[in-house]
Amino acid sequence: MNKVWRVAEQFALPGEILAVEPHGDGNINDTYLVTTDQQFQPAGGFILQRINTHVFQSPKLIVANMRTLTEHIQGKLEHEGNGPTRRWAVPSILPIQQGDDFIVDPQGDFWRATSFIDRAHSYGTVQNEAHAREAGYALGRFQSLLSDLDPENLHDTLAGFHITPLYLLKYDQVMRRKPHVKDSPDVRYCHRMIAERRQWASVLEDAKDQGALQVRTMHGDPKIDNIMICEDSGQAVGIVDLDTVKPGLVQYDIGDCLRSSCNPLGESPSNWDDVCFETGLARAILEGYVTVAGDFLTRNDFAYIYDSIRLMTFELGLRFFSDYLAGNIYYKIKYPEHNLERAIVQFKLTESIEAQERTIRSIIAELDLRLNGT
Ligand code: GN1
Ligand code: MG
Numbered sequence: 104m105n106k107v108w109r110v111a112e113q114f115a116l117p118g119e120i121l122a123v124e125p126h127g128d129g130n131i132n133d134t135y136l137v138t139t140d141q142q143f144q145p146a147g148g149f150i151l152q153r154i155n156t157h158v159f160q161s162p163k164l165i166v167a168n169m170r171t172l173t174e175h176i177q178g179k180l181e182h183e184g185n186g187p188t189r190r191w192a193v194p195s196i197l198p199i200q201q202g203d204d205f206i207v208d209p210q211g212d213f214w215r216a217t218s219f220i221d222r223a224h225s226y227g228t229v230q231n232e233a234h235a236r237e238a239g240y241a242l243g244r245f246q247s248l249l250s251d252l253d254p255e256n257l258h259d260t261l262a263g264f265h266i267t268p269l270y271l272l273k274y275d276q277v278m279r280r281k282p283h284v285k286d287s288p289d290v291r292y293c294h295r296m297i298a299e300r301r302q303w304a305s306v307l308e309d310a311k312d313q314g315a316l317q318v319r320t321m322h323g324d325p326k327i328d329n330i331m332i333c334e335d336s337g338q339a340v341g342i343v344d345l346d347t348v349k350p351g352l353v354q355y356d357i358g359d360c361l362r363s364s365c366n367p368l369g370e371s372p373s374n375w376d377d378v379c380f381e382t383g384l385a386r387a388i389l390e391g392y393v394t395v396a397g398d399f400l401t402r403n404d405f406a407y408i409y410d411s412i413r414l415m416t417f418e419l420g421l422r423f424f425s426d427y428l429a430g431n432i433y434y435k436i437k438y439p440e441h442n443l444e445r446a447i448v449q450f451k452l453t454e455s456i457e458a459q460e461r462t463i464r465s466i467i468a469e470l471d472l473r474l475n476g477t
Pocket of ligand 2: 324344
């Protein structure tokens with residue numbers, strides 16, 4: 104019996120474990136799907152994760168945040184009464200037999216389990232416009248359910264997450280250590296992309312400091328892989344991966360969702376010259392988003408959507424590239440140049456967004472007008 108299986112057995116399960124298999128494609132934590140012989144979970148199984156404590160240094164705070172937000176959402180869903188009739192699910196933390204929320208094994212690894220969303224799965228890339236619309240709906244629905252959860256009630260599980268100027272500082276620090284990477288046109292391209300955009304990279308933080316944007320509760324990682332689609336209806340039924348739910352800007356979420364969902368080739372295509380930001384998909388996502396987010400979005404929120412899409416894409420390129428320079432200590436990699444290639448993909452996507460600024464801004468303006476009038 105392997106180690107993961109032994110950990111899985113410590114959770115409070117009425118049935119026998121049938122299988123423990125690696126699940127998903129996460130870049131940080133190790134994720135397993137545990138299948139049980141009883142239908143105690145609607146899906147007959149649950150998700151078990153080993154939290155990467157190099158990244159999340161206080162994993163107990165993640166579990167505490169998850170409790171806070173699932174209780175908040177469940178409470179709202181129960182009181183919705185005549186509200187949206189669509190199915191919506193939120194993963195909840197599963198207790199261990201001794202009643203605690205997590206396990207620290209003898210090696211010091213931190214494990215937690217969450218319920219599985221039944222009859223639903225996610226996709227690594229966007230499938231079509233209907234899928235994109237559902238992704239937008241999911242983000243709006245999630246944010247709207249959390250729009251009255253005071254961010255002060257949540258811990259900061261990952262300090263500095265999505266604060267782009269801090270990623271620039273990290274990049275500068277790595278560069279000062281003179282990293283041992285081979286010089287190449289690809290590496291020079293990445294340095295140039297960063298140098299040309301660093302003045303602008305504080306755009307969201309400046310808007311926050313000036314009071315134009317307000318800190319709310321965010322998901323932090325609403326990429327297409329984390330959006331669950333119902334197998335029966337094709338509708339979005341939830342967002343998973345709640346580790347980075349914490350105080351932040353809704354713009355980080357909007358930008359991250361669009362950078363991921365409008366790139367049909369995904370984060371690791373073999374030919375990055377074909378990487379393109381599809382504005383038809385962007386329209387579909389934002390249309391789905393505003394059907395549920397219209398209630399809490401301000402005009403300023405709309406004003407910064409274009410910058411947020413461009414910035415979150417650029418930021419992920421900067422984060423991948425800095426990790427490549429630092430010796431690949433943050434993201435899991437499959438081969439030595441993986442983070443460099445991931446960075447180039449995000450930078451190509453950034454250029455594609457910039458080349459279509461006018462079209463993207465006009466989609467946003469049209470939706471703003473539709474919702475808020477002149
Ligand atoms: C990481 O581990 P995963 O795949 O859920 C990262 C996100 C990135 C994403 C890119 C905590 O998420 O910010 O957008 O990779 N999560 C963290 O695929 O850094
Ligand atoms: Mg994640």
